[in-house]
Amino acid sequence: MKTQLDPLPMKMKLLLSILILSLIGINSKAQEALFGAQQIISPEIHDDSSVTFRFFAPSAKSIQVTGDFLPTVKIESPMGEMDGPGKAELTKDDKGVWSFTSEALSPELYSYSFIVDGLKTTDPNNPFLTRDVASVTNVFIAGEGQAALYRVKDVPHGTVSRRWYDSPGLGMDRRLTIYTPPGYEQSNEKFPVLYLLHGAGGDEEAWIALGRTAQIMDNLIAQGKAKPMIVVMPNGNVIQDAAPGEGSEGMYKPAFMIPKTMDGTYEGSFKDVIKFVESNYQVKADKADRAIAGLSMGGYHTMHISRYYPNTFDYMGLFSAAIMPREDATNSVYSDIDGTLKTQMDNGYKLYWIAIGKTDFLYDANKEYRAKLDTMGMPYEYVESEGGHIWRNWRVYLTQFVPQLFN
């Protein structure tokens, strides 16, 4: 019988049921999960920002959850004792559903994995994942406050494009990610540009996925805290044309490739990126409207690019920058670091912003670098945060850096 709540005729219902089942990648265990257990929600984020993690595994002997929402613990490694993510034990109910509820979490985007009988695995009930180098983990956002900047809010949204540009300096077409602010396409205005660089093991997907750049920019612009701007996220690995899986190398297991990406080639060819952007977008092509920032290796690139092109950027952001000795490097990009830094200083700029966490392994290198800048009399602003070399810090730094630009 047809009612208001039941508007579908039987034949259609049958078709729909078959459709649903045929579209789900069914196997016997999935069926078990589908029909034998209740519909599992994981992670379930409660009103107080505590989070319940659940995993259906009647036969498992132990399940843990590990992630950056838990306090770090000391772990042994071949490099000595290090900080590692903590773990928490799940407990099993009589239906075979394991669960663990966290304490109330501070507002943040968190990542986590399960460890089932000793094996790390993703959460089959959470389809939201991010890749960091070769590791894929689930993510969730808890709370408002700072975390509200990472959410898709009901505000005007910019456009995110993956686009290819010609790099004569590297002899290939290369892929980049570009954010244009809300209204860009309808506007005749020209916009300022932030070049935002990833770290070692990252690529043109890192800032947009792990860094939540589009959400941060949409929200800061909507709140009037950031000027509408274009954000360009290039690929800093000079031996690849695009992120793993997105380029002509096909799908392969990503790895670090630091030596090739910190040998001066990227800095030397960075003009290709700027030229592409300034020829293809409505941008203000002057120093006052160019900013460059990056995390870790991207902070290193920011430092070197901005002094190598010493009158190009008015705003620099070094987020947990991998400051490294380059005295014996052969590329001419590094041949006169002190001289070009001094030229950059003499040319003047609006902001040289350095941020690092107190427990970052690059803390001392940054301290030495600041001492060098102090000796030179090169002005900078410095922010010291809690924590180490982690995405949480880099997202926060971005939200702190961007409001200072183009004012």
Place this chain on the structure above:
Amino acid sequence: MKTQLDPLPMKMKLLLSILILSLIGINSKAQEALFGAQQIISPEIHDDSSVTFRFFAPSAKSIQVTGDFLPTVKIESPMGEMDGPGKAELTKDDKGVWSFTSEALSPELYSYSFIVDGLKTTDPNNPFLTRDVASVTNVFIAGEGQAALYRVKDVPHGTVSRRWYDSPGLGMDRRLTIYTPPGYEQSNEKFPVLYLLHGAGGDEEAWIALGRTAQIMDNLIAQGKAKPMIVVMPNGNVIQDAAPGEGSEGMYKPAFMIPKTMDGTYEGSFKDVIKFVESNYQVKADKADRAIAGLSMGGYHTMHISRYYPNTFDYMGLFSAAIMPREDATNSVYSDIDGTLKTQMDNGYKLYWIAIGKTDFLYDANKEYRAKLDTMGMPYEYVESEGGHIWRNWRVYLTQFVPQLFN
């Protein structure tokens, strides 16, 4: 001692090692995998397109791999016996690495999961995953031939953008994915447009991720087999503004929402999508330069949209279309199906293309629909493939449909 092959000073090497370790999400098991076992490659695709799957799990009792690269098997379900993906057993070596090597596979993009002691899990050595509704599985591409169309080749690449548009008909800003062909941005030309619609449980990410639309278009255009065109991939779920995790609903477990997406609302508001595209892109805004196609529910939407706007599209593609009875639907979109189909026929078009697999559960519904068109004398072309209601077919259909457009 410094040599050509060893260009990094010791201090930098140490920094790099710490950097690498600190960036990897280390826990004791990951360490075990990192330091205790060899570096595992999975999947390893051999020259003959056989594939070796590997999984490091010294304590596991049984590991299987399941996916669409294996022959289907009959499985029990509440709906009766159905086809499900096959499974293959991995065997363990003395280092705790399990492996299975497939037969030589025909060229294709495949998806797979492991089943470790009865629990489905992703492959920790393969960071390439796609989400289909709420299920996340690993993917790989084997072979050339048809599969070459799914690879990123060294050819000119179009731009893929995620952009928001205003839909007055649905009362919200909505997200869509748009492919513009290589050279679009530098061109003053106007381009034809293909509107490409997803199935139930899909969204504006489905065709670009699972369907490999950007790679297919780049490759077909480079081969001269397709005209340069814009491909618009909207979101067909009228109750959401964007794909799960990409819209204002935040991250939630995706589910089917067929009734709300097949009630006429989408078809009735589709003019908002066309208007947005034709106001914001360099397009030829005429019937001869508009095509519409979709899979499953998207085939249903294609059928209804193209007859509801009966003089708008010259090319229709119904891929495994969910042809369903709508005689008792209340939305006026469905009030005169036969009449509007006749009007569409009388107005004329270049191509009405229907494709379906022989074992698709919608085969009979499509057969009935073709009989109806035959009775009306409404011309169409028909392609019958092997297989059922699967992405493999929809990618193939796209590669067959696109070369017929805008000639």
